[in-house]
Amino acid sequence: MARELLEGNRAMAEAAVRAGVQAYFGYPITPQTELLEWMSKRMPELGRAFLQAESEVAAINMIYGAACTGVRVMSSSSSPGVSLMMEGISYIAGTELPVVLIDVMRGGPGLGNIAPSQGDYNQIVHGGGHGDYFPIVLAPSSVQEAIDFTVMAFDLAEKYRALTFVLADGNIGQMMEPAELPPMQPVDRPIPDWAVRGAKGRERRILSSIYIRPEDEEVTNLRLLERAGKIKENEVRYKEYFLDDAEIVVVGFGTAGRVAFSAVRAARAQGIRVGLLRPITLSPFPSEAVAELAAHAQAMLVVEMNSGQMLDDVLRPVAGQIPVEFYGRLGGVVPFQDEVLTEIERIAHHPPTIEFDPREKWIRRMKEILN
C-alpha cells in the first residue's frame, strides 16, 4: 500500500473497515462527523451494517446488541456524545463484550466548542460509566497512529473481550497528513463461543450484565480486575524520544505529545538534556516507565490539553522522587511549541522544587501568561 494524504476521521473509518468491522452505528457530532459520513458510504457498499442512530444513547445500545452476535463492531463520537453513551458503555463492560469506540475529543465542559481538547481523559481512562471496569485506551498522535491504533483496538478488544477506546482529539480527527492504510482483512472471522445468534443445535446462551447476587457480581468484578492486570502485564505501550541521558522528562499524549516532541527537539538544539515519554496506552498506563525515568531524571513536565487529568497518573509512580511540573491549555486551546519550549527552558534554568503542587503553580503562571 502507498502513502496517501489522509484525513484522520476518514482514515480511522477506513482502517476499521479494513480491520473487518461488520456493524457501525453513530450520530453526527463535530469534530468526528466525517468518520460517520465515510461509514455511511463504505459499509452499505460492502454489505455491512450502517445506521445513523437517533442519538448516541441509541447508537451505543445498537452497538451493544450487535456486539452480542460476536462480530467486530464500532461506534464513534465526540465528548458530549460520549458522555451520553456512558450507561451503555458500562453495560458493555459488564457483559464483557469486545467493542471499539472512538472519541474525537472537543472542548468542554457542556456544549463547549468544537476545537481539539483532551478533556475526556478522566471520563474515558478512569471510567465515567458506573461500576468498576477497565477499558483499554489508545492515544494516537498522528493520522498514521490513528489508523494503526484503530486496527490494534479491534485485536485487543477481541483478545481480552474488552472495551477498547481510541482516544483522539479534534486535531487528529480533522488534520490531513500522509499515511498508509492497512490491507483489507477478510470479514468471515471465527465466531466466538459466547455469541448469541440463535440456539440452533446447542444450549441457549444469555448475555447480560446483571448478577443479582452481590457475591456473583463480586466474582465478575474480580474477573474484570484480573483481566485488567493481564492487560497491564502484556499491553503497555509508549514511545520514548531522547530519554537516554535526559535530565528533564516531558510526558504528553496525543496532540499535546506531538507538540511537546517539537519543543523537546528545539530544546535539544539548545543543548538542554530533555526527552519525551509519550504514552500510547493511557490505560494500562505506563507507570513503570514513569517510575524508572523518575529514578534517573531531575524533573518532569507533564503537558496536556486539559487541567492535568493525566498528571495524577504521572504523580503516582513518581512518588515524590523528583519535582513534577505541569503545563496545560484548556477548553479547546492547543499549546504552541514555543509555550512548551519556554516551560522546558524555565525548568532547565530554574530547577523546580518539590514543595509546590504542580497544578497550583501552573494556574498561577497561566494567569500571568493570559494577562
Add this chain to the structure above:
Amino acid sequence: MMDVPAQVVYSRPESLTSTPTTYCPGCTHGIAHRLVAEVLDEMELRENTIGVAPVGCSVFAYNFFNCDFVEAAHGRAPAMATGIKRVLPDRVVFAYQGDGDLASIGMAEIMHASGRGENITVIFINNAIYGMTGGQMAPTTLPGQKTTSSPDGRDVEQAGYPLRMVEALATMQGTGYAVRRSLHDPKNIRLAKKALRMAFEVQTRGLGFAIVELLSSCPTNWGLTPKESLKFIEERMIPVFPLGDFKVHPALEGLRV
C-alpha cells in the same frame, strides 16, 4: 371398555424452560411469556430467535425463555434489537418491554425503531405502573390512579395524561402491525395469542415493525387481589386503552392463524 391411549393435551412449550416463575401471584407476565413461547413453537422459530429482555419485572425473562437472549439497558431494548437484527437479518428478534421501559425512558428508541420499519417484534406489557421499583406512576397510569409517586391519584393537571402507544406507533409508516389486546380472561388471552402470532408473521414476512400491547395486571402494586386485578383491567383500563387493531399491513389480509 375400549382402550383409550393417553394423550397429552397440555404441556410446557419447548420454548419455555422449566425454571419456576419468579413473578408475583396473579401477575400476567407469565401468561404473556407462555403465549410468546407457544407462538415460537408453532412457527418453529425457537432455534432461530434472539430475545431482548428489558429492565423491569421481566428483566429475568431470559430465565424463562428457552432461546438465546440478551438483557438491555432500561428502555433501550429496541436499539439493542436493532443492532442484532442488522447484523443477523435472517434471525427472528423480539423485544419484551414494560410501560415504563417502552413509553417513558425508551420513548425515542421505540419511535425510531418503528419509524425505520425495523423488522422486529415488540411485546409491550402495559400494567399501568412501575412494577419492579415498587409501584410508582407510569406514563400509562390512569387518571386518578393511586401509585406510590402519585399518592392522591394521578392528577392530569400536574402529571399529564396516559400515553396511548400503539395508537401513536400505528401512525408511523414503518409499522406493519400495531394492536392492543388484553390478558384479563380466556377469550382475550386467545385473541392475544393470535395477535402475537401475527406479529411474528410480520417479521418472518419482512413487513416491518410489529408491536402487540397487552393490558396486564399488577396485583402487588395495585393493592388488589388477582381476581380484582383482572376486573380492574376490564373495567378501568380498557376504557382508557381500547382494544383493537390500529394498523395491520395489507399483506396480512386474509391470513388465518
